Amino acid sequence: MNEITQVSGHGLPLRGNDIDTDRIMPARYLKVVSFEGLEQHVFEDDKKTNRGPHPFADMRYQGASILVVNSNFGCGSSREHAPQGLARFGIRAIVGESFSEIFLGNCSVLGVPCFTADHETIDKLQTLLEKSPETEMVADVKTGAITAGSMKFTAQMPVAVRDAFVQGKWDPTAMLVDKFDDVKKVAKHLPYVAGF
Amino acid sequence: MADTLFHKVWDAHKVRTLPSGQTQLFIGLHLIHEVTSPQAFDMLRQAGLKVPFPERTVATIDHIVPTSSQKRPFLDVMAEEMTVALEKNCREFGIKLYLPDKMEQGIVHVIGPQLGLTQPGVTIACGDSHTSTHGAFGAIAMGIGTSQVRDVLASQCLAMDPLKVRRIDVNGQLRPGVYAKDVILTIIRQLGVQGGVGFAYEYGGTTLDRMTMDERMTICNMSIEGGARAGYVNPDETTFAYLKGRQFAPSGAAWDKAVTWWKSMASDKNATYDDRVTLEAASIEPTVTWGINPGQSVAIGERIPANADPEALAYMGFDANTPVRGTKIDVAFIGSCTNGRLSDIEEAAKIVKGHKVAKGVKALMVPGSRVVAAEAEKRGLHQIFIDAGFEWRGAGCSMCLAMNPDKLEGRQVCASSSNRNFKGRQGSPTGRTLLMSPAMVAAAAIAGEVMDVREVLEGVPA
Ligand code: SF4
Numbered sequence: 324m325n326e327i328t329q330v331s332g333h334g335l336p337l338r339g340n341d342i343d344t345d346r347i348m349p350a351r352y353l354k355v356v357s358f359e360g361l362e363q364h365v366f367e368d369d370k371k372t373n374r375g376p377h378p379f380a381d382m383r384y385q386g387a388s389i390l391v392v393n394s395n396f397g398c399g400s401s402r403e404h405a406p407q408g409l410a411r412f413g414i415r416a417i418v419g420e421s422f423s424e425i426f427l428g429n430c431s432v433l434g435v436p437c438f439t440a441d442h443e444t445i446d447k448l449q450t451l452l453e454k455s456p457e458t459e460m461v462a463d464v465k466t467g468a469i470t471a472g473s474m475k476f477t478a479q480m481p482v483a484v485r486d487a488f489v490q491g492k493w494d495p496t497a498m499l500v501d502k503f504d505d506v507k508k509v510a511k512h513l514p515y516v517a518g519f
Numbered sequence: 520m521a522d523t524l525f526h527k528v529w530d531a532h533k534v535r536t537l538p539s540g541q542t543q544l545f546i547g548l549h550l551i552h553e554v555t556s557p558q559a560f561d562m563l564r565q566a567g568l569k570v571p572f573p574e575r576t577v578a579t580i581d582h583i584v585p586t587s588s589q590k591r592p593f594l595d596v597m598a599e600e601m602t603v604a605l606e607k608n609c610r611e612f613g614i615k616l617y618l619p620d621k622m623e624q625g626i627v628h629v630i631g632p633q634l635g636l637t638q639p640g641v642t643i644a645c646g647d648s649h650t651s652t653h654g655a656f657g658a659i660a661m662g663i664g665t666s667q668v669r670d671v672l673a674s675q676c677l678a679m680d681p682l683k684v685r686r687i688d689v690n691g692q693l694r695p696g697v698y699a700k701d702v703i704l705t706i707i708r709q710l711g712v713q714g715g716v717g718f719a720y721e722y723g724g725t726t727l728d729r730m731t732m733d734e735r736m737t738i739c740n741m742s743i744e745g746g747a748r749a750g751y752v753n754p755d756e757t758t759f760a761y762l763k764g765r766q767f768a769p770s771g772a773a774w775d776k777a778v779t780w781w782k783s784m785a786s787d788k789n790a791t792y793d794d795r796v797t798l799e800a801a802s803i804e805p806t807v808t809w810g811i812n813p814g815q816s817v818a819i820g821e822r823i824p825a826n827a828d829p830e831a832l833a834y835m836g837f838d839a840n841t842p843v844r845g846t847k848i849d850v851a852f853i854g855s856c857t858n859g860r861l862s863d864i865e866e867a868a869k870i871v872k873g874h875k876v877a878k879g880v881k882a883l884m885v886p887g888s889r890v891v892a893a894e895a896e897k898r899g900l901h902q903i904f905i906d907a908g909f910e911w912r913g914a915g916c917s918m919c920l921a922m923n924p925d926k927l928e929g930r931q932v933c934a935s936s937s938n939r940n941f942k943g944r945q946g947s948p949t950g951r952t953l954l955m956s957p958a959m960v961a962a963a964a965i966a967g968e969v970m971d972v973r974e975v976l977e978g979v980p981a
Contacts, residue, residue, distance in 0.1 A: 340713075341713070354601065354922060358558055513531060519774075
């Protein structure tokens with residue numbers, strides 16, 4: 324598994340709290356049996372109804388790798404189609420004020436590190452990216468150091484999550500199937516599995 | 520040591536601490552449906568992994584099923600393809616599947632409890648955020664993504680971080696016309712849609728103690744709308760009485776042993792919590808949302824706050840300082856895993872009986888499961904709705920998320936008993952959803968506008 328130590332590229336500022344996964348990926352695009360092509364539908368309805376150009380439709384942010392969001396991003400439905408769509412769109416890291424837990428978990432298993440920072444910092448970064456979309460950004464997973472042009476700050480990530488990325492252990496499947504005897508032991512001690 | 524149900528269940532299911540620092544947690548019951556599972560099975564096949572505990576996964580279809588005609592093949596080609604994929608995956612890996620040709624079919628969060636699969640002390644996972652519903656039985660139930668569905672299939676385990684526990688007490692008697700839905704909408708309004716992030720909510724207090732399982736499910740169901748990944752109620756006699764005799768509930772000598780174990784898993788009296796919140800039932804009013812998240816709500820007699828979020832107001836077409844009451848509706852939807860159970864249909868029927876749906880309003884009554892539908896039909900409730908001009912549908916998610924043909928059009932306004940009023944949630948990118956109790960939806964359907972259900976409940980002063 325790949326070690327993920329750093330993500331660099333252009334940033335994409337997306338303002339708003341409580342942006343739910345229904346908005347990131349409208350339900351009609353969940354009528355699929357694979358995740359392929361979902362990048363085409365990211366924020367599809369928001370793009371149409373947004374007052375002014377939506378950042379995901381804005382040519383200046385095409386090819387961006389780091390999404391910059393506000394609080395409780397990805398709340399609502401557990402649909403992995405949302406982070407899958409973002410990842411396939413090219414987003415390889417997200418910096419935000421906070422994330423919904425299910426969304427965060429989904430991003431982690433997809434190898435998309437999510438960093439958090441306070442509102443003022445995020446707001447400043449979003450303003451910078453709105454003024455200068457060409458700003459080069461680097462997000463260092465190991466230290467949490469985020470640089471965007473001349474702006475520098477340290478963002479947070481839970482230590483365990485950070486270590487998992489840095490050590491290339493962010494996809495849990497291999498670890499979960501590794502000690503199967505331990506799993507059987509736990510199952511045997513649960514009365515509803517073993518029989519009351 | 521005194522402990523909470525959450526920690527007891529967590530400890531009993533903990534396999535080990537993973538090298539990543541997370542806990543490897545055994546999952547006792549895995550529920551799957553057609554929308555979030557096909558890619559998981561593909562990943563499994565690609566990795567050459569097996570399903571070691573196929574009997575611990577149960578599948579149904581609910582999200583995409585048409586609720587008008589459920590004859591196969593479904594008219595919607597993609598719905599049919601997804602169903603065929605689930606059939607194939609379940610056959611290949613030996614997983615039990617309930618399609619609409621089986622009496623057991625229904626919304627995954629309605630059928631788990633109904634079949635007695637959902638039990639106290641069990642860890643439950645499902646690729647669906649409203650898995651928190653099952654917590655009503657004292658289970659720790661969490662929504663997961665598709666990659667995690669793959670993990671549970673492959674290992675019967677999840678890599679998880681523990682949650683903190685917030686105890687929410689609701690005490691006293693709910694006033695007439697106030698339902699479980701109003702309780703949870705009020706909790707979310709008070710604590711915020713982000714308030715529960717990092718927490719499991721333990722609901723208790725004398726109001727919860729008196730509630731039926733259906734009501735407790737409504738409350739636990741919407742925990743996720745308050746940001747809490749799990750919500751639960753400690754198991755008690757009400758829980759046991761509900762489970763007794765159900766298809767997958769223990770029976771005979773095992774029953775008594777099960778009850779003893781279930782009781783032992785409940786939070787101890789003097790357990791400590793990371794946070795506590797208390798509400799008085801008498802202070803809760805019939806509640807309705809005005810915005811684009813479930814925390815943006817008001818009591819029916821209240822006005823939209825002066826400092827309301829301008830984005831939400833613009834989308835909904837509301838002004839600050841105005842009431843939601845009196846808002847004309849185009850569609851009335853009763854159903855969903857929040858409020859699509861028999862008692863919800865009964866409460867709505869009381870309001871609808873002898874009346875007609877207002878002109879120009881499309882009204883849908885969608886039972887949460889085939890069993891719920893059959894039970895309602897046995898009691899003649901369907902006729903009350905049909906006579907009033909409601910469409911009486913087959914079981915499924917329907918207009919809760921509009922993945923089937925039931926959708927809002929344009930900027931239609933829907934009075935809905937479901938759980939999400941997100942932008943575009945009910946199928947139209949500009950459609951508008953007002954969340955409320957099934958009784959309030961019924962009242963709105965008859966009046967053609969949002970109203971206070973207490974005005975039509977006999978003898979109840981508003
Ligand atoms: S009824 Fe709605 S919320 Fe519940 S499972 Fe179906 S789509 Fe999800």
